Amino acid sequence: MALKHATPMLDELEKGPWPSFVSDVKRMAPKSAMCEDWLGVMELSYREKEGHWKHGGIVGVLGYGGGIIGRYCDRPDLFPAIAHFHTVRVNQPASKYYTTEVLRKLCDLWEPRGSGLTNMHGSTGDIVLLGTTTDNLEPLFYELTHEMGMDLGGSGSNLRTPEGCLGKSRCEWSCIDTQDLIYDLTMEYQDALHRPMFPYKFKFKASGCPCDCVAAIARSDCSIIGTWRDKIRIDQEAVRAYVGGELVPHAGAGGTEKRAFDINAEVIDLCPTKCMEWDGKNLKIWDEDCTRCMHCIRVMPRALRPGLDTGATILVGAKAPILEGAQMSSVVIPFMKMEPPYGEFKEFVEKVWDWWMENGKNRERLGELIQRLSLREFLKACDLTPDARMVNTPRFNPYIFYDPAEVPGGWEHDAVAFRQRHQA
Structure with missing residues (x-):
């Protein structure tokens, strides 16, 4: 079936070695006028080098201030089927576990109510339903909640949909139950999720171990990273x-074949704090110097495991904007036990929100406010004591200044002791 709109520029995107979104939309076009007109407006945008979408009008569902992003086309005369093209965010299940039955029901619900296009998933984690009209929003919401038991995710100046990694369901390294935590936070903070109340967006992301598989440290206003505070478990054999x-290391270009393994070159010399030593028979780790980077555990998973006294490191302030560049989150609580009902963590969160809502400017993320008013003020507001582990190089950090003479033992003393121990 021939397409209504010629798309020579979009066609070029199908010629590369990778799957193309253009091909996906073309498959939907014969049964969806919205998809046909979407192809037309995209071709026009490529040709004119100008976007033809506008974000205007307040659209949503009754009782909710978020979850729907209003989208309109500024050329409804050429593309009437997408005069409205609203996006619906749906709260994904914890760790994104689905049954095929649920996915089929979701698609069956969406196709008659919208374009049929989906995005699995948005950067916050939501199931994104792309393109529907204003009059379809309430019926879609009713069917989504009453027939499928699902809810809208976050959008606007509110709590965005909390997200976590697979956690203990699949990962032997996970130090916290990310699924339980994310579900608990989602249910606890429903008002903040559905009704915009903040200066700007706020994101929770939880990773079960320092590998940080959901990139929480780069993308979330509050990163919850599973960790441990006792010793790494070592199986010397x-x-x-x-x-x-005899065992295949997970490093280098050796693939899955057994090979000669240089533990010094591939593990010891790559340790960022040089806290490891191999004497030819046994591996020694000075755990007090370990930064939990996980490199040694990833390379030798059958020999090394996280400790048993587990909890989480709490970091704040990350964002990943396109124009201004990324801002990584900063450690504010090096270790916190993370067990239901998570009372200590929630108490911290509510102090953070109170300070941010009182001092934040419109569209100012938490990390930007900390930069503007200082980490010192943030820590005071949250009743936290400054700690050297909150910063990478304390004497060079613009937030907190440490005088070596005021630190027990002094930084120079620690450095000398470190070198002497490893030279011995």
Whole structure:
């Protein structure tokens, strides 16, 4: 079936080695006028080098201030089927576990109510339903909640949909139950999720271990990273098996074949704090110097495991804007036990929100407010004591200044002791 709109520029995007979104939309076009006109407006945008979407009008569903992003086309004369093209965000299940039955029901619900196009998933994690009209919003919302038991996600100046990694359901390294935590936070903060009340957006993301598979440290206003505060568990026999070529290390270009493994070159020398030593028979780790980077555990998973006294490191202030560049989050609580009902964590969160809502400017993220008023003021508001672990190089950090003479032992003393220990 021939398309209504010629798309020579979009066609070029189908010629590369990778799957193309253009092909996906073309498959939908024969049964969706919205998809046909969407192809037309995209071709026009490519040709004129100008976007033809506008974000205007307040659209939503009764009782909610978020979850629907209003989209309109500024050329309804050429593309009437997408005069309205609103986006619906749906709160994804924890860790994005679905049954095929649920996915089929979601698609069956969406196709007659919208364009049929979906995005699995948005950067916050939501199921994104792309393109519907204002008169379809309430019926769609009713069917979504009453027939599927699902809810809208966050949009606007509110709590965005909390997101977490697979956690203990699939990962042997997970130090916290990310699924339970994310579900608990989602249910606890429903008002903040559905009714805009903040200066700008706020995101929780939880990773079960320092590998940070959901990139929380780069993308969330509050990052919850599973960690441990006792010693890394070591199986010395397995370490020797890796060195002897009996086990396959997860490093280098060796693939899945057994090979000679240089533990010094591939593990010891790559440790950021040089807290490890191999004497030819046993691996020694000075855990007090370990920064939990996980490199050694990733390379030798059958020999090394996280400790048993587990909890989370709490960081704040990340964002990943396109124009201004990324801002990574900063450690504010090096270790917190993270167990239901998460009372200590929620108490911290509510102090953060109170300070941010009182001092934040319109469209100012938490990290930007901390930059403007200082980490010192943030810590005071949250009743937190400054700690050297909150910063990377304390004497060079613009937020907090440490005088070596005021630190027990002094930084120079610690550095000398460190070098002497590793030279011995």
